[in-house]
Amino acid sequence: MSDYVDLFGAEQSFGDTEAQRQVRENDRQYVFHSWSAQGAINPLPIAKGEGVRFWDYDGTEYLDFSSQLVNLNLGHQHPGLVKAIQEQAGRLATIQPALANDVRGELAKRIVEHSFEGARSVFFTNGGADAVEYAVRMARHHTGRQKVLARYRSYHGSTSTAITLTGEPRRWANGTLDAGVVHFTGPYPYRSAFYAETPEQETERALAHLRSTIELEGANTIAAIILESVTGTNGILIPTPGYLEGVRALCDEFGILMICDEVMAGFGRTGEWFAFQGFGVNPDLVTFAKGVNSGYVPLGGVIISEAIHNTFDQRSFPGGLTYSGHPLGCAAGVATFDIFEEEQILERVRDLGERVVRPRLEAMLEKHPSVGEVRGKGLFWAIELVLDRETREPLVPFNAAGEAAAPFNAVVAACKQAGLWPFAAGNRLQVAPPLIISEEDLVKGLDIIDEALNIADSYVTA
Missing domain, CATH: 3.40.640.10 (Type I PLP-dependent aspartate aminotransferase-like (Major domain))
Known part of the structure; x- marks a missing residue:
């Protein structure tokens, strides 16, 4: 059984290093990317998407908690x-x-x-x-x-x-x-x-x-x-x-x-x-x-x-x-x-937002000293990260880059390492999965964020 179908309609299996090499080479040689210094990026080649997940050419699976650019409301390849x-x-x-x-x-x-x-x-x-x-x-x-x-x-x-x-x-x-x-x-x-x-x-x-x-x-x-x-x-x-x-x-x-x-x-x-x-x-x-x-x-x-x-x-x-x-x-x-x-999308978004996401993020607020505030509605939430809850000093400075952004980047990297593709902006992890997400997958993603916040906690100064 094949893992994905390539550009020419051929069935392929994950782990094809030559296919991945060609995708990377064409991208780096011919594609000009937005909001980027072209020589400083190395975009991840993606072979397949389905439902709330996508896979790279090595078969690494990511739970899409950003709906790509918060546009994939009905998920990948909805029939x-x-x-x-x-x-x-x-x-x-x-x-x-x-x-x-x-x-x-x-x-x-x-x-x-x-x-x-x-x-x-x-x-x-x-x-x-x-x-x-x-x-x-x-x-x-x-x-x-x-x-x-x-x-x-x-x-x-x-x-x-x-x-x-x-x-x-x-x-x-x-x-x-x-x-x-x-x-x-x-x-x-x-x-x-x-x-x-x-x-x-x-x-x-x-x-x-x-x-x-x-x-x-x-x-x-x-x-x-x-x-x-x-x-x-x-x-x-x-x-x-x-x-x-x-x-x-x-x-x-x-x-x-x-x-x-x-x-x-x-x-x-x-x-x-x-x-x-x-x-x-x-x-x-x-x-x-x-x-x-x-x-x-x-x-x-x-x-x-x-x-x-x-x-x-x-x-x-x-x-x-x-x-x-x-x-x-x-x-x-x-x-x-x-x-x-x-599929009663609006009803399930309201239900999952209030019954699953809100209480879980509020628990993270109580548990993690790096969480200053959680806020949101439906399947649209933010976890604001801080160095000091009392002063509300953010985890990283406004518009941070390079070494200044390292603490936040470490949290994002931990999410990806655990198989979650987060919506990350400024000093916030933002929760915006496809609206078709199951309760099981929603909880799984929140579990990964919960664990990654331990890294943010290690930077807390008070």
């Missing part, structure tokens, strides 16, 4: 997604976006019906970054204003406006590509910039800061406020009580649009179709990608309110993409809705 793509390719592989297409229209309908009150239509993109670009463009044309407010501790993509909106170190080297972006600070109770003592106080002070930013920038110059409904890579920051509602109220007061970036948190990650639905707000624009079809075919988009849709009823929208609403991507998107219903 329903694969079948949908195969069947669509067999009947109509592609068609340009100016023509109507059954699967594109069906997916747009389902997304609108599952999003927010007042949603009207969907503009499809190739992924999350261009979804953000187009949401901002729509907001500017609709309002006639140019500025967009975005939070620090955020990631919105690496294209020009998206990377300028991003509020973390990956933005720095790219300069200011969109001069209309202004950053502000959002709530983060564990490391409060507002000296808050309670979550409610954090909300009050964060909203006061946002109001001040709006007033000082000039409300009549601001088209939109964009925020991740639940912050992803930068910490799984859950909105404090009343915060999103307060942002909505400020937007209404000043005629500003509210854009919820759901690229990472959307499509079941928090136990809701979209994370903002757990906080009782209706945005004006919503960006999505990743979980809409688990990344099987690149696809993203913008959900558009009735008012913004009507702005372009008799006026051309200045933008478009050759692959907007690609049939193969949309077919997998429609299948995603079917699978969510058939």
Whole structure:
């Protein structure tokens, strides 16, 4: 019995050193990787993925606790997604976006019906970054204003406006590509910039800061406020009580649009179709990608309110993409809705998050002095690591690299050595496995993290 199928459709067995050598050689000779110094990396060749696991060419198995880039919500090689793509390719592989297409229209309908009150239509993109670009463009044309407010501790993509909106170190080297972006600070109770003592106080002070930013920038110059409904890579920051509602109220007061970036948190990650639905707000624009079809075919988009849709009823929208609403991507998107219903994905995410993940991480908080805080919702959690619980000094400094990052890298390496591929960012281990994960595998992954935290404990200074 073969272990995997190679590029040419041949059945192969793990341990083929020549196959692995060829993959490495082609990658190092011809592939230019993102966010990397090309001569300083050596990407791991992967032979196979199935369910919540993937394997390298030596047969080393990894439990995928990061869903790749938090996009593989339905896991590797889900038969329903694969079948949908195969069947669509067999009947109509592609068609340009100016023509109507059954699967594109069906997916747009389902997304609108599952999003927010007042949603009207969907503009499809190739992924999350261009979804953000187009949401901002729509907001500017609709309002006639140019500025967009975005939070620090955020990631919105690496294209020009998206990377300028991003509020973390990956933005720095790219300069200011969109001069209309202004950053502000959002709530983060564990490391409060507002000296808050309670979550409610954090909300009050964060909203006061946002109001001040709006007033000082000039409300009549601001088209939109964009925020991740639940912050992803930068910490799984859950909105404090009343915060999103307060942002909505400020937007209404000043005629500003509210854009919820759901690229990472959307499509079941928090136990809701979209994370903002757990906080009782209706945005004006919503960006999505990743979980809409688990990344099987690149696809993203913008959900558009009735008012913004009507702005372009008799006026051309200045933008478009050759692959907007690609049939193969949309077919997998429609299948995603079917699978969510058939496998009761939202219900199981809520159940596993509250019954398994929360108590287990809270136990780790009690057990390990290196754990400063745990937080999350659904299957989207962060374990914040510290050197000193009293002072909350992080395990490694902000944006650490090289030797400064060694303690955190040791924890990550221990996870991988034990067969877990973690979602690691800053000084946090983040829990984001595929939403189809079994309770047994979820517990197994948490066991590995629990053991790896002993290494973090060895660095604790108090």
